[in-house]
Amino acid sequence: MDGATTDGNSQLGMLAGQVLLPDSKEFDAARAVWNGMISRHPKMIVQCMNAEDVALAVKHAAALDLPVSIRAGGHNVAGHAVCDDGLMIDLTAMRHVSVDPENRIASIEGGALWRDVDSASQAHGLATPGGLISDTGVAGLTLSGGIGWLRAKHGLSIDNLVGADVVIADGTLVHTDATENPELLWALKGGGGNFGVVVRFEFALHPIGPEVMFAAPIYAIEDGPGPIRAWRDFLKQHSDVVGSLCEFSTAGGEDFPEESWGKRVFTLACVYNGDPARGEALLQPLRELGDLVTDFSGRMAYCEVQQLFDTLMPAGDFRCYWKARYLTDLSDEMIDLAMQNALDAPSDNSLSSLWNFGGRTAEIDAAATAFGDRSMGWMYSLDGVWENSEEDARNIEWARRGWKASETHGHQDRIYLNFAGHGEDSDALTQASFGENYQRLVDVKTRYDPQNRFRFNQNIKPQT
Template identity: 75%
Template sequence: MDSLHLNHEDDIHGIAGKVIRPGHQGYDSARAVWNAMIDRRPGVIVQCQNTEDVISAVNHARAKDLPISIRGGGHNVAGHAVCDDGVMIDLSGMRGVTVDPETRIASVEGGALWRDVDVASQAHGLATPGGLISDTGVAGLTLSGGIGWLRAKHGLSIDNLVAANVVTADGSLVRASAEENSDLLWALKGGGGNFGVVTQFEFALHPIGPEVMFAAPVYAVDDGPAPIRAWRDLMKKHGDLVGSLCEFSTAGGEDFPQEMWGKKVYTLACVYNGDAADGETLLQPLRELDNMVVDFSGRMTYCDLQQIFDTLMPAGEFRCYWKARYLSDLSDEMIDLAMNNALTAPSDASISSLWNFGGATTNVAADATAFGDRSMGWMYSLDSVWSDPKDDASNIAWSRDGWDAAAPFGHKGRAYLNFPGHGEDGDALTRASFGENFARLVEIKTKYDPQNRFCFNQNIRPQS
């Protein structure tokens, strides 16, 4: 450790990693996250290498009465990983994954990315539900639910979380499981980063692959909604077998016919949660509808599937603002709304999507996890992605206006808290999203973080 990390009156001693402050070499790169809009300046960044480093950082924050932000993968669109003036605990040096193929459990460090989990588990023919982009952090995605391709058969990421090691606000390392601190495990299943720093997750694994069936026929928005309606009807019938979304985007590049470049299209992206051959047969009708532009369907390895969308949004290259709303149903009117919104996106890099739910995702009682009610059938997300700061207002407005317009089709005012915009909706959205579980979450927050040290998140305030 060089002299910049020592001899400071407020420094944190005995750290295996690095302690970085404003003015130190590497400070700006250490505070940068996936969304290029985030420009906050922590008072100190602790790049942890182990659980002892995390404990030291939490104890320092408590001693100095400073708030804490937690960086796992740094992928949250609101930039919750980075705080102004407080202590930023950076777990990106803690990415270890260990798989026990006999018990089918993966032990995952708090800074791991989903690609780390996928590679380690697929070495044994196993997987657990993760996200759709492989450089997403395990921690952030999981703690607010975790919606991935395997949700039809195996549910959300939280439905596979069986235990966690957590450093709480008093600097204690506690284990949360069905047998120990079960209230904390319940809260971690959807309650976000409100309760401490998770240094290790334990996930249940399932036999997957090595080959899976990915269907991705592409149709032009100008040709109308008929393929989306056919997809909707198929998903209603087979929501226990297929994880899917209808994604609106702008065609471009050599993979598309040149006459389509710059035009709006939608992809009926589906992953069959079972044998690839069976999936190819079941999903074939979606590839035979009129006026298909191009077909990206095919069998592939699970790891390749998990990385297929990675190039859409490289880390740190774009400014981003995302919103998502759960839907009670997917009516023709909601489909029309989504199509019209896609046509008005001010940036060709932006996407929007209709997501299906069913099967294992919805077969969970509302009070079984902090995540809450599972009776939503669908979700609508609007992901503004652009480059020029001069375009901030128009792109943010597009996501917010579309999100507001979808409110009449919404499910109990609830939203997916991994796509929170920039967090400006605050307490009202958080309360609505947790519904009847909110009061219990407040009690657990008060127990484990009574001073609200962990407040850079969709915050649940402790009782006064």
């Protein structure tokens, strides 16, 4: 136990892992998270090796009346993994993934990254819906929904969560599935990290790959909205087999023609959720909608697709502020707004995106998961990404202004809680996003975390 002391009331001396205090040499590295804007100072960091360690850490936090933050991938843009003046539970050593190919189930430790899951499951020709960046933590992405390339055929990450082991606020290890503590499993499916520390996830797997069809034609914004409008209409016909987003960015680097460097562009990025040959033929029209800046389309390994966006935002290199909202539909006016917002971005590193829904994602009843209503057609996200603290105000204001301007196109005032800014307006937006499921979530929160020990999230407050 590095730099830590214990007393007669503490069980941390029994840890298989270690405790880091602020004077520990590893402390600053351990408290750092992916977003370079976030710099918080917990009272201690407990680096856990197993579920027993997590239980000890939670009991210790309760004995000291400390709130608890939970680090898995540390990729949340609001930095929920690390807290000021609380106890941070670090799960990064708990990344084991085992696959039962016969029953198509993956058992995943709470600190695993999506690349761990993809690698283990693809060894058997299987996958479960993850995110778009492979160094995202399974826990953070899943617990607030999990929107990825496979959503057209297999839904969100939560739609494939079939069980979990959770250390709740009193330090008890609880299993949840469809028959044992089912209300807790329901709450984990979109309710965020409000209910405890998930030390093991169980996911249903599906036959995917090893090769998939990825389409990524890139067009210049200056050439107009025609390709986006055609893409929108195409996806309305194929939302059951194509997971896609239109991503606005700035061209640059050796992968782009030199004459395009510095241009604002958009990529019609698509993954066909099925046979790659069929997908190649189906997606071909999206590559013929006008003059191309370049085209990154082709059949490739599923694991490669899952890692394509990793290099856009290396951990700790950038300062980030993201906002998103669901859209009822994608009108011409909303497309024009998204294009203008992309042109106005003060940083060439910033991204913004339009995401499609429908397919399997839309088939899930609103009451079936804490995530709630699935009738939104699209999502709009603004991902402010920049390098210097002097540029914080300009870039945050850009994301907020664009998000506010899209309000008239919004769906029931709902937002994707993984992209909720820095949580500065979370109370009202959290309630609006859960809608009719909110009170049921309060009831689950009150049962499993009555003291609100786990409150570094889009917080659901227990009844008092």
